[in-house]
Amino acid sequence: MNSERMKILDFMIAINKLDGLYYSIAKQIGVHENEFVLLYALSDGKPHTQRQICDDWQVPRTTINSVTKKFVKLGYIDLVPTGHKEKELFITESGDAYLTAIFSDLFQKEANAFKHTLEPCADIVTDAISQFVLSLENSLKNINGESKHE
Secondary structure, three states: OOHHHHHHHHHHHHHHHHHHHHHHHHHHOOOOHHHHHHHHHHOOOOOEEHHHHHHHHOOOHHHHHHHHHHHHHHOOEEEEEOOOOOEEEEEOHHHHHHHHHHHHHHHHHHHHHHHHOOHHHHHHHHHHHHHHHHHHHHHHOOHHHHHHHO
């Protein structure tokens, strides 16, 4: 296997280990992974549409819709119409208390890990990963067309 392929493989393994780590954290704190994702997405305190969360976090819309309905019933989320079909999700006071209770330790540990590893290069790493994703998405648009002609 060539060096470039090994680097890509190592990169993908690291990303998958990080994803798996967050899945394990959700299990440890007793939160379903999709609930974890929605709460984590809203932890920035900003309003988000379900579509934004689905696009950013790669979770099916039906899944986020189900979790949203559950959290609205529990009083953790408010839905505010945006004038379109979409509604913005806002974390409520009780939702924020729940979020703080389940995430405060995680956020502290993330901050410590960040300071010891990524802090000096976070912008560069984030930009590089974003550019890699964009480039790969663009090249994959033609993958079916290319394989048909070969």
